[in-house]
Amino acid sequence: MKFNAAILRSSKKPLEVETISFVDKLKPGQVIVKIQTTGICGSQIGEIDAVKGPDPYLPHLLGHEAVGVVIDKGDSDKVLNGDQVILHWIKGSGRNAEPPRYFLGSERINAGQIATFTEYAIVSENRLTKVPNCKPSHLDAWATLGCAYLTAYGTLKRIIGRNRLTEALVLGGGGIGQATVLLLSEIFASTITLIENVNARAEYCKTLGANNIHSLNEQDVLINHFDSAIDTTGTPNVIEYGYNAIKDSGILALIGVTPKGATISIDPMPLHYGRELVGIYGGNAKPDEDIPELVDFFQEVIISKLLHEKFTLNSINSALLEMRSGSLIGRAILNLEN
Numbered sequence: 001m002k003f004n005a006a007i008l009r010s011s012k013k014p015l016e017v018e019t020i021s022f023v024d025k026l027k028p029g030q031v032i033v034k035i036q037t038t039g040i041c042g043s044q045i046g047e048i049d050a051v052k053g054p055d056p057y058l059p060h061l062l063g064h065e066a067v068g069v070v071i072d073k074g075d076s077d078k079v080l081n082g083d084q085v086i087l088h089w090i091k092g093s094g095r096n097a098e099p100p101r102y103f104l105g106s107e108r109i110n111a112g113q114i115a116t117f118t119e120y121a122i123v124s125e126n127r128l129t130k131v132p133n134c135k136p137s138h139l140d141a142w143a144t145l146g147c148a149y150l151t152a153y154g155t156l157k158r159i160i161g162r163n164r165l166t167e168a169l170v171l172g173g174g175g176i177g178q179a180t181v182l183l184l185s186e187i188f189a190s191t192i193t194l195i196e197n198v199n200a201r202a203e204y205c206k207t208l209g210a211n212n213i214h215s216l217n218e219q220d221v222l223i224n225h226f227d228s229a230i231d232t233t234g235t236p237n238v239i240e241y242g243y244n245a246i247k248d249s250g251i252l253a254l255i256g257v258t259p260k261g262a263t264i265s266i267d268p269m270p271l272h273y274g275r276e277l278v279g280i281y282g283g284n285a286k287p288d289e290d291i292p293e294l295v296d297f298f299q300e301v302i303i304s305k306l307l308h309e310k311f312t313l314n315s316i317n318s319a320l321l322e323m324r325s326g327s328l329i330g331r332a333i334l335n336l337e338n
Contacts, residue, residue: 001032005102005118006316007109009059011050014317015117020102020109022122026074029095029125033085036134037143038066038116040311040319040332042174043257046234048320051259059109061102063116063334064089065146067131067139076125085128086295087121088146089114090154092287094125117316119336129291138298140308140333144175145294146287148331152179153290154283155230155253156188164227164251165190170210171242172232173201175331176255178208180230185209186302193221195238200329208305216241226250234258240266243277251276255283308333 001022006015026032044062046052066087070079078094079085100122102109113124134142156165165188170180173196184190185208194210196202202213214221216238227250229242234256242252243266254277258264271277307330311319322328 001120003119004313005061005109005115006313007059007104008048008055008062011048011055011058015048015062015320017314017316018104020104020118022100022102022120024101026072026122027098028075029097030074030100030122031070031076031079031125031128032072032074033068033087033121033123033128034071035066035068035087035116035119035121035336037139037336038063038334039144039146039148039175040316040323040334041065041147042176042323043147045320045323046257051257053260057110059107061109061111061115061118063118064114065144065148066116067134067142067145068121070128071120078125079128079130083130084133086131086142086145086287086291087114087116087123088127088129088150088287088291090146090150090282090285090287091126092129094128096126097124117313117334119313129287131291131295138303140310140331141298141303141306142295143333144179144331145291145298148175148179149183149294150285150287150290151255151280151283152176152183153294154285155255155280156180156183157290158284159253159278159280160228160230160251162188167191167225167227168193169226169229169242169245170194170232171229171238172196172256173198173205174232177232178205178330180232181205181210182208182302182305187297193226195221195241198326201326204307204329221245224248228253230255232256236262236264239264246275248273248275251278253278253280255280306330310335
């Protein structure tokens with residue numbers, strides 16, 4: 001089968017949309033999915049920019065949160081042909097299948113167990129969760145369940161815990177920051193302070209439930225005050241601010257990824273008295289349990305609050321440019337149905 005996909009050939013360069021082929025028979029646990037919509041996560045920009053170090057897998061496909069339809073289940077007992085599924089990078093139940101082989105002519109194009117910036121994807125069954133048929137009006141929102149909301153929900157629910165969410169500080173109002181604010185407001189009934197320097201993003205987060213908005217340069221944000229802080233920026237001075245803002249019984253959860261080699265400076269003494277600093281990798285989320293709960297949460301009243309800007313696969317580099325510039329307020333969504 002042949003289909004279009006966005007390929008990263010060189011780090012820090014635009015993606016190239018090309019027609020690639022999948023010619024192999026499905027391996028155990030591999031499933032073919034028609035991608036409907038996919039979110040563009042900020043971590044994908046980090047991957048393009050090789051913030052974790054040199055990329056050994058070039059050229060390769062990208063994308064790790066989407067909603068789609070199974071068109072060939074292979075030998076999987078987890079899904080059936082025609083099932084609607086949420087695609088997520090966090091492992092769920094089922095087999096961790098061998099990565100697929102894609103080709104552009106004779107050139108091998110690499111991919112992991114999930115890649116979603118593509119019209120069709122061969123996905124490992126443990127990166128799929130079956131969901132009820134999605135309303136067309138819900139597709140854009142569901143496209144963000146597999147990373148932003150799943151990571152934020154797992155972090156709040158399993159790592160921080162409800163008892164430390166009364167007074168919460170959210171650092172950064174981008175995609176995961178927005179998800180965190182909405183979940184804190186609607187599920188955990190938290191009092192939420194947001195640190196965000198882009199006024200339009202700050203105002204949008206206010207509609208999602210943020211009670212207090214500050215820029216990092218303001219002096220009136222309380223120190224040693226919050227039960228918890230969630231960093232979504234990966235920016236060292238923001239992380240340091242968050243650490244100083246929590247109580248000695250508080251926790252700072254680091255969702256944002258700092259560039260390789262970046263460092264932070266903190267006073268370690270409070271760590272001996274109960275303060276916690278924890279790195280987040282997927283938020284200990286459990287897709288089989290958490291995604292159905294999030295689907296139930298994403299009803300019309302919630303979805304009506306969300307902002308999505310739609311792009312086609314061919315305009316993916318325009319979406320990335322808007323995200324980099326900070327001009328994009330809500331989430332960038334690729335529509336792959338046409």
